[in-house]
Structures are given as C-alpha cells and as structure tokens.
Ligand SMILES: Nc1ncnc2c1ncn2[C@@H]1O[C@H](COP(=O)(O)OP(=O)(O)OP(=O)(O)O)[C@@H](O)[C@H]1O
C-alpha cells in the first residue's frame with residue numbers, strides 16, 4: 295500500500311490501511327528498537343549520543359531519498375558509495391593541487407556527479423542493460439578513479455570556516471544537543487521528496503513507470519527521460535552527502551563510502567519501498583534510515599563486539615523484510 | 629468523411645516482416661473490425677498507428693493531412709486513443725490515478741512536472757466516469773488496480789479511452805478475459821462511440837461480436853490485408869474461411885468484384 299493511495303481514501307479506510315502499511319510497521323519496530331536500546335543502556339538517549347546519531351543520519355539519509363525515487367521507478371544505483379567518495383576527493387584536489395577557488399571546485403564536483411548519473415541513466419535506458427550491471431561497473435570505475443587520482447592517500451579537506459563549510463557542515467547547539475546543518479538539508483530534501491513522490495504529477499509518473507513501464511509509455515509518459523533524471527538526482531545527492539561528510543570530518547578519503555550502496559538500499563527497502571518498483575514511500579525511507587542508524591549506534595552501546603555488528607544488522611534487515619512480505623500477502627488476501 | 633487513412637505501412641522486427649503492406653481507410657462514425665489469426669500482424673499495425681514504434685515505410689493521414697506519429701503522446705494529441713492487448717494499467721496505482729495517467733489534473737500548471745495533482749478533481753472525475761460506464765457500484769476510484777480482476781481492469785482501460793472522447797478509438801482484443809456482462813458493456817460502448825460520431829477500430833477473435841457491432845471487416849494474414857468487406861455483404865462462414873485462408877480463390881474473386 296502506498297501513501298499515494300491513502301491520500302485518496304476516506305478517513306475510516308485511511309486509518310486501517312495506514313496501520314497495515316509497510317512504513318507503519320517499520321515505525322513500530324523502530325520505536326521498539328529505540329526502547330530496547332534505551333532500557334539496555336542509559337546513555338543511548340543522552341544528548342551526546344543523539345547528537346552523534348543525528349550527525350551521521352543525513353549523510354546516508356540524503357542518498358536514500360534519491361534511491362527511493364529511483365527504486366520506485368524500477369531501477370537502482372550501486373555506484374552511490376563510490377560517488378560519495380570521489381566527489382570530495384576531486385573537489386579537494388582541484389583546490390589543493392589546481393589552485394581553484396572552492397566554489398568553482400564544488401561546481402566541478404557537481405558537474406561530475408551529473409555526468410556520472412547521466413551515463414548510468416543513458417546506458418540503462420537507451421542500450422537497455424540492467425541497472426544492476428551498469429551501476430556495478432560504474433562503482434568500479436568511480437572507486438578506481440578515486441583511488442588512482444589520490445594514489446590511495448586521504449586528502450586533508452577544507453577546514454577554513456567560510457560560506458560553503460557553514461552551508462554544508464556548520465553546527466549549532468539547541469540546549470545540550472549539537473546539530474549539523476546537514477540535518478536541515480535532510481529535512482528539507484525529505485519534504486521535497488515527499489511532495490514530489492506523493493503529491494506531484496512527476497510522482498504519479500515515477501510510480502507508474504516502476505509499476506508497469508509499458509502502460510506508462512502508452513499514456514505518453516516519457517519514461518526514459520524520467521529515469522535518466524532520477525539517476526542524475528541520485529548521483530548528485532550521493533556527491534552532496536560525500537561533501538557534507540568530508541567537510542564535517544575535515545578529510546576526503548578515496549575509500550569513503552565503501553559499502554554505502556547496500557546500506558542505503560537496505561534503508562529504503564526496510565522502510566517498505568518495493569525493490570521491484572511501483573511502490574515507494576519516503577516516510578518509510580526516513581524511518582528506515584533512522585532504524586539502521588540507531589541499530590549501528592545501539593549495538594555498540596550495549597556492548598556487542600565490533601566484529602559482530604553486521605550479523606545483527608543483517609538479521610534485523612531480514613526480519614523486517616520478512617515482516618513486510620507477510621503484511622503484503624495479508625493485504626492482498628483481504 | 630475520412631478520419632484515418634493508412635498507405636502501404638511496413639514494419640519488420642529483424643528478419644520478421646510483421647507488417648508487409650497495409651493500406652485502409654477509416655471513416656467518421658464507422659466501426660471497423662480488424663480480424664486475423666494469431667501473429668497476423670494486427671497488434672503491430674495498431675501499435676504503429678498509436679505511436680508505440682515508428683513504421684519502416686508508409687504514410688498515415690489524419691483527416692486528409694499527412695502526419696508523422698513519433699510517440700504515443702503524439703498519437704493521443706492527434707485524437708487517437710488505444711487500448712492495448714497486453715499493457716494498459718499500472719497495478720500499483722489507484723483506479724483514479726490510472727484513469728488520468730499522463731493527463732493528470734493539476735494546480736499551478738506552470739510548475740510543469742512538479743505541479744501538484746488536483747486530488748479532489750482527480751477523485752471526483754474518476755467517480756463520475758466510473759458511474760457513466762456503469763461500474764461505479766462495484767469499484768471504488770481509490771482502490772489499487774492490483775486488487776481488480778482482469779475484466780475489471782479492462783473496463784477501467786476502456787473508460788479511460790472514453791473520457792478523452794478521441795476521434796479514433798482502437799481496441800485490441802477488448803473482450804478478452806471478460807465475463808458476459810462486461811463483454812456486453814464493451815460492445816455497448818463501441819456502439820455508443822459510433823453514435824457519438826467517433827470511429828472505432830476493433831481487433832477481436834470473436835466473429836460473433838463483429839457481426840453485432842462492426843460496419844466493415846478487414847482481414848489480415850501474415851502481415852498483409854487480404855480482404856475488406858462490409859458486414860452487410862458477407863456472413864459468418866465466409867469471414868471464417870477468409871481468416872483461416874481455407875478458400876483463397878473464392879475470397880479473391882469476391883474482393884476483386886468490389
Ligand atoms: N516487438 C517484436 N519483436 C519481434 N517480433 C515481433 C514483435 N512484435 C510482434 N512480433 C512478431 O510480429 C508478428 C505479428 O505479431 P502481432 O502481435 O502483430 O500479431 P497479432 O495479429 O496481434 O496476433 P494476436 O492475435 O496473437 O494478438 C508475429 O510473428 C510476432 O511474433
């Protein structure tokens with residue numbers, strides 16, 4: 295059940311379908327998880343820990359927003375982690391070795407991300423190779439490029455305070471909580487994504503393309519163009535997230551973002567978006583991002599040994615997916 | 629008056645010559661049935677007219693003017709609405725959203741693809757339309773299409789073609805998978821459209837339906853139009869034999885005599 299459908303339902307029906315919707319069950323599980331962590335370790339809800347979680351959350355969350363739209367249209371992008379690493383590395387090289395102004399360098403980074411997304415999208419739509427294969431190859435190209443141009447060494451990032459640093463990685467305090475501007479980016483982009491997917495004409499097209507591409511094309515929907523733009527958007531968001539991260543920790547590493555593609559896809563599907571396209575939910579993705587973030591954070595606090603993290607994360611993701619599948623079956627039957 | 633004229637349309641898929649040569653004319657307020665065995669090239673012909681793919685050769689005239697149909701959108705803008713055999717609806721969208729797919733009612737039109745959907749209008753128009761087609765009792769405009777039966781889906785696709793009141797409506801096997809009642813609904817719809825001055829191109833394997841609604845019959849075989857007759861001048865058995873090619877000589881004589 296998509297939110298799209300709920301918007302159009304009378305109130306009584308809306309409630310029951312909301313409770314059965316995947317983003318709702320994800321939310322319940324998120325709350326349970328938070329409660330478990332909070333009870334198991336008093337520090338989990340401490341200002342410092344919450345501030346920490348909120349610092350990391352937007353970086354993967356921003357990519358997840360783009361990935362949700364792309365998955366809803368029936369495609370996905372495995373190169374986001376590599377783009378996350380390459381964008382800041384290129385920007386910093388241009389500034390440090392090329393002597394360019396930081397603004398110009400950022401613009402060049404943006405163009406690079408647009409180009410990567412466009413290449414992904416054009417190969418997928420015009421040549422007709424599956425996005426799995428295209429973006430897997432792109433992952434290798436992009437990651438390889440980042441390693442080659444840096445010779446594998448991390449670069450010192452831009453650490454002089456200024457407009458761009460404040461814009462992307464400034465921090466501010468609310469009481470004892472410390473927040474980064476990246477949180478505003480995440481909130482703003484989330485609202486925009488919710489609007490586009492569930493309320494705008496474009497969202498109707500995105501869902502229709504993922505649900506039945508031929509039907510959408512037969513109604514005059516420019517399916518290929520929409521997909522190419524979504525690939526570009528996802529790439530740009532990955533680059534933006536990479537810049538935010540590099541500014542925050544004042545370093546740009548060529549291996550930054552390794553494995554993020556799978557973590558991001560996990561966030562999206564745990565939130566209830568269908569891997570097969572057609573059904574997407576931004577609210578679910580936000581819940582999914584919060585969930586994976588707090589799992590990673592919580593299991594550290596409750597003392598799970600570091601090398602065992604992924605066992606937990608994997609098991610919880612599997613459990614979530616099984617739950618969604620069962621709910622889906624149930625809904626189909628009723 | 630002539631609404632649509634095809635002249636020598638040709639289309640190949642690799643070495644398969646799906647459409648060797650097709651020419652015919654569709655007049656205003658006329659129902660033409662396009663018949664032929666499986667693989668005869670019927671769907672290929674109508675996909676070419678509706679902009680799904682370009683033809684290799686040949687001309688299409690709409691109301692006497694030569695047009696080039698480059699996309700499905702282009703065909704729709706020329707007033708040609710098509711209900712395809714295999715693809716029509718997006719199962720994950722609601723009925724209302726499917727009815728208006730590609731032509732969504734929006735507010736703030738200048739926002740282009742980012743314009744907000746006019747949800748109230750969408751819902752009201754969809755409900756009104758379902759009522760008009762006579763399926764509002766059974767179906768809620770907000771239900772997801774994935775929850776509908778094959779026949780209900782077909783009815784939705786047909787009501788969609790109806791709402792835009794196109795000049796030419798093309799139906800590719802619209803009564804497939806339909807129950808008795810829905811089938812009558814479709815045939816009634818075809819007659820209504822003709823009464824309102826629209827032209828209908830109907831593809832079907834059911835010859836009985838043809839004799840109920842069609843004015844003219846066109847038979848295709850292996851990518852070619854092999855016969856063209858008015859319904860009044862023929863009968864069921866003759867048409868059947870033309871389709872299967874059982875009696876070619878008699879058929880040729882008959883068509884030449886015209
Ligand atoms: N996209 C395609 N690629 C390759 N061959 C195709 C394609 N579409 C149709 N064909 C071939 O063209 C021929 C005509 O197919 P078409 O779908 O037009 O038949 P049809 O008359 O609609 O048949 P049916 O009654 O079974 O629907 C067939 O031999 C088919 O295999």
Ligand SMILES: [Mg+2]
Nearest residue numbers: 670671713800
């Ligand atoms: Mg066919």
